[in-house]
Amino acid sequence: MPTVDVDRSDPDYRSWLKEAVRKVQADANRTADTHVLRFPLPEEWGIDLYLKDESTHPTGSLKHRLARSLFLYGLCNGWIRPGKPVIESSSGSTAVSEAYFASLIGVPFIAVMPATTSREKTRLIEFHGGTCHLVDDPRTVYAVSAELAAESGGHYMDQFTYAERATDWRGNNNIAESIYQQLRLERYPEPAWIVATAGTGGTSATIARYVHYMQYDTRICVPDPENSCFFDGWRTGDAETDCATASRIEGIGRPRMEPSFVPGAIDRMMKVPDAASVAAVRALERAIGRKAGGSTGTGLWSALKIVAEMVAAGRTGSVVTLLCDPGDRYLDKYYSDSWLEEQGLDIAPYAATIEDFLETGSWPV
Ligand SMILES: *Cc1c(COP(=O)(O)O)cnc(C)c1O
Numbered sequence: 293m294p295t296v297d298v299d300r301s302d303p304d305y306r307s308w309l310k311e312a313v314r315k316v317q318a319d320a321n322r323t324a325d326t327h328v329l330r331f332p333l334p335e336e337w338g339i340d341l342y343l344k345d346e347s348t349h350p351t352g353s354l355k356h357r358l359a360r361s362l363f364l365y366g367l368c369n370g371w372i373r374p375g376k377p378v379i380e381s382s383s384g385s386t387a388v389s390e391a392y393f394a395s396l397i398g399v400p401f402i403a404v405m406p407a408t409t410s411r412e413k414t415r416l417i418e419f420h421g422g423t424c425h426l427v428d429d430p431r432t433v434y435a436v437s438a439e440l441a442a443e444s445g446g447h448y449m450d451q452f453t454y455a456e457r458a459t460d461w462r463g464n465n466n467i468a469e470s471i472y473q474q475l476r477l478e479r480y481p482e483p484a485w486i487v488a489t490a491g492t493g494g495t496s497a498t499i500a501r502y503v504h505y506m507q508y509d510t511r512i513c514v515p516d517p518e519n520s521c522f523f524d525g526w527r528t529g530d531a532e533t534d535c536a537t538a539s540r541i542e543g544i545g546r547p548r549m550e551p552s553f554v555p556g557a558i559d560r561m562m563k564v565p566d567a568a569s570v571a572a573v574r575a576l577e578r579a580i581g582r583k584a585g586g587s588t589g590t591g592l593w594s595a596l597k598i599v600a601e602m603v604a605a606g607r608t609g610s611v612v613t614l615l616c617d618p619g620d621r622y623l624d625k626y627y628s629d630s631w632l633e634e635q636g637l638d639i640a641p642y643a644a645t646i647e648d649f650l651e652t653g654s655w656p657v
Contacts, residue, residue: 308374309367312397316363319396323350325465328474329615331579331592337653338608339599340480343576343592344471345615347584351389351420353543353617357467358459358494359389362449363397365458377402377446381433383409384543385617386451386492391422400446404437406430412621430538455494455552461501468502471612484602484609487513487595489544489587489616490522493553500557511559515594517587520545523563526555540566540635541586542625543616566635568593570626571642573619575650583619586626591616596646600655 326348331341349356366372377400380390387403394401401422405414406429414424427436434450441448463469468486475481486503488496500512516523517539525533531549539545546553566586573589576582595613602609625631632639649655 305374309370312372312374313364313367315396316360316367316393319350319393320360325470325474328471328612329580329582331576333599333650334653337599337603339602340478340610341595341599342475342483342610342612343580343588343615344467344474344612346467347615347618349389351385351392352621353385353389353585354467354495354614355385355389355543355617356392358386358451358455358492359393361458361460362390362451362454363393365454366447366449367397371447372397372399373445373447375399377440377444378449379404379437379441379444379446380449380451381405381437382451383413384491387422388413388416388420390449391417391420395421402440402446404433404440406433451492451494452546452550452552455492456497456554457552459494459498461498462505463502466498466502467495467614468499471499472506472508475610475612478610480608480610482508482610483510483612484607485511485513485595485598485611487515487591487598487611487613489541489591489614490514490516490553491544491546491587493522493550495614497552497554497557500554500559504557512557513560513562513594513598514558515562515564515590517541517545517564517569517590518566520547521549522546522553522555523561525549525553526558526561529555541569541590542622543585544587544590562594562597564590564593565642567632567637567639568642568645570632570637571639571646572596573626574639575643575646576615577619579650582615583627584615585617585619585622587616588614589626593642593646596649597655600649600653603653604655 346354383405407426519537519539521533521535569589572593591613
């Protein structure tokens, strides 16, 4: 039988691909790792609480890591092509970070988003050279993204499907490996708990898998905001669980069980009231002088509750949570009392809980 040999390799494409991958890798190489900050707790508790500060990435959130992974995955799979657009359904930080990487490698970027998206977010996407494609019905963002990709010969990134697999969960300086490296000289270098909130679910999947792979004893807790199906879906094991109302905590909480959310890897989940998330993020500013987004508050509330349980059990050790993005994006939301009133959120009882806890070590039951 004669040899059948089809060679589709195009030297121009291969040199473009090499150059694009180099640019994305160079971005990682140029930028330093993110800091781990301490949240001050009374010395006599023998417990250390840390925040991995993801707000210091070039595009200001933990989505910088995701966007980098998705671009490398798409490039190395041959899905992202020269001159063809990258498309994403995201109204938030993912689109901002992806617009940055698209511009870095010189391909167009289109974010498909609900028409109600805040002007601040569309401004940031456009600042990084992206285009915003607005749709009236928010439920159509996935289908419209896929359509746009098909029409243009572009690539639909699909963060909610690919977040968990585009990231190297075994290491390669992912967020989990980085946390363990940075805690190496601490008195409790292996955290008792790592707390991570979920939007795509990718961050919690990466951390949990890494912990199991490395055979650590660390437990993983995922706190969920009010308007999200993740908590119920995790508890019941029902993959069809949904939630009709949109989350008020930007970046986390989803209406459907996203494919990137890996429930089996997670030890514990907590439902956190939105008012508690806001109270916690404001307490963060009093404690360390930094503003952060609402999801950081959700994680911090949950981490403080876990610290309280450790105090009550007479247990020492460390707990890690994430500072996901900076608060200056949300001055007219989580830092605005009129927004709280509009939303019917009363943070006073939760603020009192945190204040009392930091003074006395006890958490109301
Ligand atoms: C995306 C996001 C998260 C959650 O991260 P995932 O890896 O998508 O689960 C938390 N906070 C903010 C601000 C985010 O944008």
